[in-house]
């Protein structure tokens with residue numbers, strides 16, 4: 001898929017009140033980007049959409065829990081959810097995230113939604129990734145896993161990560177990515193924007 005136009009729409013922190021404009025059904029396909037902090041989610045969004053600083057790195061943006069929303073080619077909406085899993089407050093992070101996503105899904109039940117879950121290819125899926133996956137998968141969500149930072153792995157490590165994904169995240173599509181080299185970019189764009 002070719003990226004022709006990207007527009008930053010809004011940044012929301014209070015899903016209950018600020019999100020209300022999005023309750024309007026707008027027939028757009030929506031991708032919800034989720035992942036633990038430092039997994040490279042911001043880098044991935046910037047790399048995929050080809051715009052620098054479109055998504056703010058969590059390290060730069062501080063601790064604010066915001067969902068940043070972009071329109072892509074007037075057809076899609078990408079929602080960048082806050083990263084989860086800082087050592088301190090990680091439980092709270094993931095509960096906030098869970099609630100945000102659940103709330104979002106509940107309000108947009110009739111729309112086409114894909115969860116794009118970013119996992120570190122070197123570290124492999126963490127217990128928090130697993131917990132959030134299990135939760136969303138249990139709700140019947142459409143999930144695509146992106147194994148990011150493949151440039152940091154060896155073939156052997158990638159095999160180990162792949163096995164963990166296939167066991168813990170069964171029947172779920174997963175793809176490789178590197179924000180450093182942009183390897184697999186065209187393939188990733190096609191997979192992410194495919195409905």
Ligand code: GDP
Pocket residue numbers: 035036037038039040041042043044056057058059083148149150151152177178179180181
């Ligand atoms: P976020 O917290 O998930 O938004 O993560 P960031 O996008 O801020 O990335 C965290 C760190 O990982 C930064 O230092 C990035 O430069 C680095 N990073 C992100 N993606 C990749 C990748 O594919 N390969 C390598 N080697 N580093 C990456």
